[in-house]
Amino acid sequence: MSMSLLLGAYVVLLLGAITLIAVFYGLRERRFGPSRSGDRLFRCGKCGYVYTDDPDVDRSRCPQCRCMNDAFSY
Numbered sequence: 001m002s003m004s005l006l007l008g009a010y011v012v013l014l015l016g017a018i019t020l021i022a023v024f025y026g027l028r029e030r031r032f033g034p035s036r037s038g039d040r041l042f043r044c045g046k047c048g049y050v051y052t053d054d055p056d057v058d059r060s061r062c063p064q065c066r067c068m069n070d071a072f073s074y
């Protein structure tokens with residue numbers, strides 16, 4: 001009787017831990033989601049290279065040809 005109770009408690013704890021991990025990863029993904037897509041997308045008008053830079057910069061230098069570019073709206 002006590003053995004099945006122990007087994008039941010073990011299963012409940014295991015399910016609780018899995019639920020906590022799932023919630024933790026869900027929250028983490030939601031928190032990092034906007035910051036990842038917050039990066040500005042640039043496309044070089046000279047060589048056509050597409051790259052990202054910090055969201056607070058209006059103009060960014062192309063890493064390939066050093067040409068200044070405006071933010072690319074998508």
Ligand SMILES: [Zn+2]
Pocket residue numbers: 044045046047048049062063064065066067
């Ligand atoms: Zn370029």
